[in-house]
Amino acid sequence: MPRRLLQRYLPHPDALRRRRSLRVVGHLIGNPSLWVLTRRSVATAFSVGLFSALLPIPFQMLLAAFGAWLFRCNLPLSIGLVWITNPLTMPLIFFGNYRLGAWLLDTPVREAPDRISTHWIAEQLVDILPALALGSLVAAVVIAALAHLTIRLVWRWQVSRSWKERTRRRRRLRQAVPKE
Template sequence: MPRRFLQRYMPHPETLRRQRSLRFVSHIIGDPGLWALSRRTVANAFSVGLFSAMLPIPFQMVVAAFGAWLLRCTLPLSVGLVWITNPLTMPLIFYGNYRLGAWLMNTPVREAPARVSTRWIADRMADILPALALGSVVSAIVFAIVGNVIIRLVWRWHVSRSWKLRAMRRRQARLDRED
């Protein structure tokens, strides 16, 4: 993973510290350890962000920020990854989590009516919630582990590739000087 690529899209900590709505956590936001970009901190940030994104709870960004603070990983990545479950993707992801939980619990899947309403959800919540919770936790754990492993492998591949390219350039420069 190229650090420059990630740094290009990350906000600057000073900008966030000066925002009025974030002043109460400015001492945490200003911690340089939460902005470090290393293989470990980025991989752990992906784990925290993906784990938080799969949970059907309010304030996922707060959970991701707290997880980043606990694990000392890259704060903006973990908070930003929560937006995988945005208002457009959330119904699909949580329905998939529910179906996974129903399959794991070996219970029949409740089919949604043609027109879903809050009344229908409130009436079925007792039936839906156990399967949704189990499916969400299982998918959160799986996505967190897979995301962590993939980021570590991609980072290692990128570093190895850049070392090989650098060695090739040195070899070519040496050959050019000899000619």
Template sequence: MPRRFLQRYMPNPETLKRQRSLRFMSRMISDAGLWVLTRRTVANAFSMGLFCAMLPVPCQMAVAAFGAWILRCNLPLSVGLVWITNPLTMPLVFYGNYRIGAWLMDTPAREAPTRISTRWIAERTADILPALALGSVATAIALALLANLLVRLAWRWHVSRSWKQRAKKRRLRRRALNE
């Protein structure tokens, strides 16, 4: 993972500290250790952000921020990745988690209605909740582990490729000087 690429899209901590809605998190935002971009902090941030994104809980961003603080990983990446489950993708992701949970519990999954309403959700909550919770946790753990592994491998590949390119440039420079 190129550090410069990630830094280009990172918010400025000073700007975030000045926002009134984030003043309660000013200590966390001003902690320089939560803004570091290393292989470990980025991989753990991907794990934390994707783990929290798969959980059907309110305030996923706050949970991800607290998790980033506990794991000492990159705060903005962790919080930003939660938005994979945004209002457009959330129904599909959570229905998929429910189906996975029903499969793990070996129970038949209910079909999604053609039109979801709050009444339908209220009537079916007791039936849906155990499978949704199990499927969400299973998906969150699997996705977090996979993301951590893939980020670490991609970071390592990028670093080794950069080393090889620099070594090649040095060899070419030496040849040009010797000729």
């Protein structure tokens, strides 16, 4: 079952509460509804985490934590999924979001010069920002919805497969027992 796999990798809430740096939010971390691994909480955590990850804003982890608290979904998954946009993947993801936004706004895509500088980025930011914001928002909503649906379906399929396997196992055991 997916729950066992996820529990193997998630931190324990008591271990996090004991950390000195997290004592300020210890009462929030200790909320049991933020640590539950159910089909609903995991699917919602994927939605919240991926939505937060695809937005070009600072403090994405705080947004994911607030979203997990607001929607009562799994906190560590929501925060962990934000790291999909890490320093290596962020330029590719945000460039794709920008291209999507430019396509939606029907504006030409700006090509980057051979040498990108902060000065060039600052000059182009006014022109790039509307397309980046729209593309990021659309991509975040679509990816979050697809992730939610996919997790719910995969979880359901896994549980169904487990039930069928259990039924087959019981049937084999009944057939193997000699009748008196």
